[in-house]
Amino acid sequence: MEPIGEEQQQVILDFVAESMETLESVEPTLIHLGEVSDIEEIKETMDLLFRPFHSLKGGAGFLNFTTIQKVTHSAENLLQVFRSDATRWESKYSEVLIQSCDLLSEMLNQVEEEFHEEGFEEDADELIRQLEDCLDELAQTEELESELSTSSLEQEVGSIPLSEVLSRSAALLRNLIKYSKDTFAEGIFYQEMGILVHELERHYTECVGSEPQTPEDLFPLPDKTASSDKTTSSANDSGEMVEILNASERLKQFITDTLEQLEKIEDIFLVLDKLGGEMDTKDYLDSAFRNFHSIKGNSGFLAVGPMENLSHKAEAVLEGMQAEEIPLDASNIQSILEVVDTLREGVVALSNQKSLNLERFEQALRRLTTLTSDPEKTKLGDILIEMGSVTSGDIEEAVQQQQSPLGDILVQMGKASPSDVEQALQKQSEKKKTGRKSASTAIAPKTQDIRVSLDKLDQLINLVGELVISETMVSQHPALKMKMTELKSLKKVSGQLHRNMRELQEIAMSMRMVPVSSVFRKMVRVVHDTSKKLGKQVELELVGEKSEVDKTLVEQIADPLLHIIRNAVDHGLETPEERQSAGKPPGGKIVLEAQHVGNEVWIIIQDDGKGMNREVILNKAIERGLISEDASPADEEVWKLILEPGFSTAQVVTDFSGRGVGMDVVKKNIEKLRGSVDVRSTMGKGSTFTLRIPLTLSIIDGLLVKVGRGFYVLPTTTIQETLQPEPEKITETMDGKEMLRIREKLLPIMRLDKVYQLQSHINGLSEGMVLVIDQANRRFCLLVDEVIGQQQVVVKSVPETMTHVEHLAGCTILGSGKVGLILDAASLAKKITYKQEKQNREQRVN
Amino acid sequence: MTEEVVENASSNASLVEEEVDEQEGKFLTFPLHKSLYGIEIRFVVEVVIRDSTSEITEVPHMPAYTKGVINLRGKIIPVIDLRARFLLPEIEYDEFSCFVVVNIQGVTTGLIVDTVSGVVSIPKTDIDPSPELDDSTENQFIAGMGKTKNKVYILLNIEELLQKKELDLLRQTSS
Structure with missing residues (x-):
C-alpha cells in the first residue's frame, strides 16, 4: 500500500467523521420507514435517505475507496427505484439497507484506524449481490405491473x-x-x-x-x-403526424445541458434555504429563472411535454417569488428542489431511453400549482378528491364558480355532502398546521460549526478554569483587600472582571455540551431490534432530544439507557395479544424524554406496559435478603429494589434481559455520574424511570471541610445536614463504634481522620462537625474538624500514580491555590455495612 | 500564580558550567545530604521554588516518600521527596527547597530536593558504571557516576526511579 501523507490522512478522517454522522442519521430513518405506510411520507423519506448515500459515494469515489463506493452505489440504485415510485416500497427492503449501513460503518471504522478498506471485499460483494437481487425482484414486478408497456425500445x-x-x-x-x-x-x-x-x-x-x-x-x-411554441395545450398535437427523428445527438446535448442547469438551480436554492431572507435574493432568483427558462425552451424543442410544463410552472413560481407574491420559505424552496429532482429524473430516464415517471411530474406540478394559485382552495379540492367524495371534474366545475366558498358550491352541486366538506375543512386546517410545523423544523437555524479536537477544547476549558482561580486570587489578595476601601474604582473594575470571568467560564463549559440525540437515536435501533425479535409492536417516541449535556456524560448514559429500554420492551411491554385482552392498543409505546431541570438533565423513560408487581418484587427482595420480612416499605422504595445487584423477577431469561444483571449497572453507572435513578410504576399502566444527571461533571457544588492540615470537598448533593454533635447524643459501643442519635435515628459515625490516618486537630467528637451523608440508601455521619463553606469547584482528575487512593473522586484547586481532595461519598458509604446485610451475606455463603 | 521558575535549562545559561551543543550529556545537579546528584536534562521540565501557593496537600494512603500533590499552574502533580525516597535523613523544607519537575513518558512528577546547583556537561567517557557493592534497591536508581575536574556526581536513573515507584505502589495496593 502506498504511504499516506498527513494531509491525505486528515482528509480521510474528515470524510470518515462526516460519513459516520450521516450514517447515524440514516439508520433511524430506515427503521422509521418500516413503520410508515403513507406514500407521500415514504417518498420524502426516500429522498432523505438517498442524499447521504449519494454524498458518501461521492466522497468514497474521491478518496478511492472503491468498495465503499460500490456498496453505496448499489444501495443508491435500490433507493432510486423507490424514489421514483414509492408505492414499490416494502419494509422487507429496509433490512438489506440497514445491513448496508452496518457494513459501511464497519468499513469506515477500519478506514479511520488503518486508512484502507481492504478485507471487506467479500462482505461487500455479498451485500451488493443482495441489493441487486432486490433490484431484480423489483424489475420483474415492474414488468408485470405496468399496464402500458414501458419496456425499452431495444x-x-x-x-x-x-x-x-x-x-x-x-x-x-x-x-x-x-x-x-x-x-x-x-x-x-x-x-x-x-x-x-x-x-x-x-x-x-x-x-x-x-x-x-x-x-x-x-x-x-x-x-x-x-408542440410548437405553445406550452400548455397538447390537444392539437395528438392529431398531427408524428415524425421520427434521428434525435440522439440533440438529445445528448439536451441531457448534459439540462443536468447542468438543474445543478445550478439546486445550488441556488440550497443557498437560499440556508441564508433565508437575510440577503438580496434577486440575483439568485434571476439566475434560477434563466435556467428554468432554458430547460423549458429545450424540452419544448424536443417536445418532452411534461418537462416543458413543469419548468414552465416553475418559471411562474419564480416570477411570483421575484415579485414577492410567493414567500421564499423553506417549504416552497423544498417544492422547487423537488421540481429539480423530478426534472433530473426525467432527464435520466430519457438518457436511459425509459419513459418518464408521469405520476411524479404530476405531483410536482400540482404542488407548484398550489403555490401559484390560492393555496387554500386548491388544497381543499385536492383533499376532497383524495377522500373520494368528488372527482377532479367536479372540482373544476366548482372552481369555475369560484364566487362562493368551494365547499358550499360542492354541496350545492350535490357532489359532496355537508359532512364531507366539514371533514375536509378540518383536515385542511390540520394539514395547514402540520405544514407549518414541518416548515418551521426545516427553517430551524442551520448552525455553522467547526470540528475541534476534544483535547484542544479541554485545554481551553482547563485554562479558563485556571483563569477563574487566578482572578479570585488577585481580586481577593490580602494586599489588595486592605487598599480596597481607598481604591473604589479598582473595586468596580474587579467586579466587572469577575462577571466577565463567570461568563467566559459558562461559555467554555457549554462548548463541551452536545445534544443527547446521538444516544437517543441509537435507542431507536435497540427498540427496533428487540421488539422484532420478541414479536412485539413498539413505538418509540423521542422528546427533547436536543437537550444538551456534557459530552462525556452522553457517552456514559448510553449503557444505562440501553438496559432500561431493553427491559421496558422485554418485561415492561406485553405481547400484542396480552395488550388487547387488557383493553390496550396492540402496539406498546415507549417515550424517551430529556429535559433540563435546574442544574440537572432528567432522562425519562416511560412505557405503557404492565407495570411492576409490588408483591413479586417484595417476595424476591425478602428471598434475596435485601429487606426484612416484616418490613413494609413505601412503593418508591419497592421499585428501587429492582436496581439492586442480582435482582431480577423475570420468569424467563431471554436474549436481552432478565439475567439479573443490567438494572444494577444502571444504578451504578448513574451514581458514578453523581446522578440518581427514580422508579415509578403503576400496575397495568406502565413504569417510568427517571435518570437525574448533573449537566456537567467538571464543576460541582461542594462543601469544603478541613481535617488536620488537609482540605476535602464533598458534593453538596450527598449531604443532608451538618451539625455539631452534642455529647449526650453520642453512644459508644464497647468495641469502639460510635453512634449519633439524630432525631429518631441512630447513625454510625465515621471519622475521616481515622479513614485516612490523618492527624486530627480536635480532641473530642463534640469539638468537630458532623456531616450527615445519605448515599445509596445508607446514611451515616462523617466527622471532620471544621466546615469551611460551600463553593463551586472545578473537578480535576487524580494524578495517575494516585488513582488507587480510596474514596477519592478527584482533586480541585481551591481559591488559595492549594489542592483540595474531592471525596466519593458513595465509596465511603460502602464502608458502612449494616448488620442485616452482613447476615444476608453469611446466609448466601452458606 | 507566583511560582518562580528559577531555572529552565534552555533559557538560563548563566548557571551552565560547561556548554555542549546537544542536550545529551547535560545534567541538572543538586546536593542531597552528603553527595551531589545529577538528572539528565531532557527529563527536566522546570524547577519550581516552593512557596505558599505550591503548598503540598497530603494524599492519604500513599508511600511515605510521596508527600502529596501540588498545584503546578492548574495542573495537579504528585511530589516525591528524594531524601525519603533514598532513605536519607529528612529535613524541614525551607526557602531553598525546590521541586524539580520531571516528565517521564508523559507522567509529570515533582521531585523535592534541598536546592539545585546548576547544569553540568559530563561526556560519556567521564561516566563510570555504578559501583557494584551489592544489589540493594537504591543502587538500581544509579545510572552511573559522573566525574568532572574535582567533583563526582551520582547520576540518577530517573526512569527506573519512577518505574520502581509504580511497582512499589502496585505491590502496596495488592497486598
Whole structure:
C-alpha cells in the first residue's frame, strides 16, 4: 500500500467523521420507514435517505475507496427505484439497507484506524449481490405491473407481430383521445407511438421487401412542430403526424445541458434555504429563472411535454417569488428542489431511453400549482378528491364558480355532502398546521460549526478554569483587600472582571455540551431490534432530544439507557395479544424524554406496559435478603429494589434481559455520574424511570471541610445536614463504634481522620462537625474538624500514580491555590455495612 | 500564580558550567545530604521554588516518600521527596527547597530536593558504571557516576526511579 501523507490522512478522517454522522442519521430513518405506510411520507423519506448515500459515494469515489463506493452505489440504485415510485416500497427492503449501513460503518471504522478498506471485499460483494437481487425482484414486478408497456425500445422493436401492433395502435389512439387534455401522459404516448409507427413501417417494408431502420435511429421523439411554441395545450398535437427523428445527438446535448442547469438551480436554492431572507435574493432568483427558462425552451424543442410544463410552472413560481407574491420559505424552496429532482429524473430516464415517471411530474406540478394559485382552495379540492367524495371534474366545475366558498358550491352541486366538506375543512386546517410545523423544523437555524479536537477544547476549558482561580486570587489578595476601601474604582473594575470571568467560564463549559440525540437515536435501533425479535409492536417516541449535556456524560448514559429500554420492551411491554385482552392498543409505546431541570438533565423513560408487581418484587427482595420480612416499605422504595445487584423477577431469561444483571449497572453507572435513578410504576399502566444527571461533571457544588492540615470537598448533593454533635447524643459501643442519635435515628459515625490516618486537630467528637451523608440508601455521619463553606469547584482528575487512593473522586484547586481532595461519598458509604446485610451475606455463603 | 521558575535549562545559561551543543550529556545537579546528584536534562521540565501557593496537600494512603500533590499552574502533580525516597535523613523544607519537575513518558512528577546547583556537561567517557557493592534497591536508581575536574556526581536513573515507584505502589495496593 502506498504511504499516506498527513494531509491525505486528515482528509480521510474528515470524510470518515462526516460519513459516520450521516450514517447515524440514516439508520433511524430506515427503521422509521418500516413503520410508515403513507406514500407521500415514504417518498420524502426516500429522498432523505438517498442524499447521504449519494454524498458518501461521492466522497468514497474521491478518496478511492472503491468498495465503499460500490456498496453505496448499489444501495443508491435500490433507493432510486423507490424514489421514483414509492408505492414499490416494502419494509422487507429496509433490512438489506440497514445491513448496508452496518457494513459501511464497519468499513469506515477500519478506514479511520488503518486508512484502507481492504478485507471487506467479500462482505461487500455479498451485500451488493443482495441489493441487486432486490433490484431484480423489483424489475420483474415492474414488468408485470405496468399496464402500458414501458419496456425499452431495444427489446420491443422488431419483435411485435402485426396483429399486436394493430391492436395496440388502436388502444393507443383511444388513450390519446381520452387523455388528450392530460399533458403529463403525452411523453409516454409519444414513445409508444414511436414504437408502433416503427413497427408498422417494418411490417410494411417486410411486405414490400426493403430493409427496416435500425433501432438506434429511432428514438421516438416527435418533431418540434409537435408542440410548437405553445406550452400548455397538447390537444392539437395528438392529431398531427408524428415524425421520427434521428434525435440522439440533440438529445445528448439536451441531457448534459439540462443536468447542468438543474445543478445550478439546486445550488441556488440550497443557498437560499440556508441564508433565508437575510440577503438580496434577486440575483439568485434571476439566475434560477434563466435556467428554468432554458430547460423549458429545450424540452419544448424536443417536445418532452411534461418537462416543458413543469419548468414552465416553475418559471411562474419564480416570477411570483421575484415579485414577492410567493414567500421564499423553506417549504416552497423544498417544492422547487423537488421540481429539480423530478426534472433530473426525467432527464435520466430519457438518457436511459425509459419513459418518464408521469405520476411524479404530476405531483410536482400540482404542488407548484398550489403555490401559484390560492393555496387554500386548491388544497381543499385536492383533499376532497383524495377522500373520494368528488372527482377532479367536479372540482373544476366548482372552481369555475369560484364566487362562493368551494365547499358550499360542492354541496350545492350535490357532489359532496355537508359532512364531507366539514371533514375536509378540518383536515385542511390540520394539514395547514402540520405544514407549518414541518416548515418551521426545516427553517430551524442551520448552525455553522467547526470540528475541534476534544483535547484542544479541554485545554481551553482547563485554562479558563485556571483563569477563574487566578482572578479570585488577585481580586481577593490580602494586599489588595486592605487598599480596597481607598481604591473604589479598582473595586468596580474587579467586579466587572469577575462577571466577565463567570461568563467566559459558562461559555467554555457549554462548548463541551452536545445534544443527547446521538444516544437517543441509537435507542431507536435497540427498540427496533428487540421488539422484532420478541414479536412485539413498539413505538418509540423521542422528546427533547436536543437537550444538551456534557459530552462525556452522553457517552456514559448510553449503557444505562440501553438496559432500561431493553427491559421496558422485554418485561415492561406485553405481547400484542396480552395488550388487547387488557383493553390496550396492540402496539406498546415507549417515550424517551430529556429535559433540563435546574442544574440537572432528567432522562425519562416511560412505557405503557404492565407495570411492576409490588408483591413479586417484595417476595424476591425478602428471598434475596435485601429487606426484612416484616418490613413494609413505601412503593418508591419497592421499585428501587429492582436496581439492586442480582435482582431480577423475570420468569424467563431471554436474549436481552432478565439475567439479573443490567438494572444494577444502571444504578451504578448513574451514581458514578453523581446522578440518581427514580422508579415509578403503576400496575397495568406502565413504569417510568427517571435518570437525574448533573449537566456537567467538571464543576460541582461542594462543601469544603478541613481535617488536620488537609482540605476535602464533598458534593453538596450527598449531604443532608451538618451539625455539631452534642455529647449526650453520642453512644459508644464497647468495641469502639460510635453512634449519633439524630432525631429518631441512630447513625454510625465515621471519622475521616481515622479513614485516612490523618492527624486530627480536635480532641473530642463534640469539638468537630458532623456531616450527615445519605448515599445509596445508607446514611451515616462523617466527622471532620471544621466546615469551611460551600463553593463551586472545578473537578480535576487524580494524578495517575494516585488513582488507587480510596474514596477519592478527584482533586480541585481551591481559591488559595492549594489542592483540595474531592471525596466519593458513595465509596465511603460502602464502608458502612449494616448488620442485616452482613447476615444476608453469611446466609448466601452458606 | 507566583511560582518562580528559577531555572529552565534552555533559557538560563548563566548557571551552565560547561556548554555542549546537544542536550545529551547535560545534567541538572543538586546536593542531597552528603553527595551531589545529577538528572539528565531532557527529563527536566522546570524547577519550581516552593512557596505558599505550591503548598503540598497530603494524599492519604500513599508511600511515605510521596508527600502529596501540588498545584503546578492548574495542573495537579504528585511530589516525591528524594531524601525519603533514598532513605536519607529528612529535613524541614525551607526557602531553598525546590521541586524539580520531571516528565517521564508523559507522567509529570515533582521531585523535592534541598536546592539545585546548576547544569553540568559530563561526556560519556567521564561516566563510570555504578559501583557494584551489592544489589540493594537504591543502587538500581544509579545510572552511573559522573566525574568532572574535582567533583563526582551520582547520576540518577530517573526512569527506573519512577518505574520502581509504580511497582512499589502496585505491590502496596495488592497486598
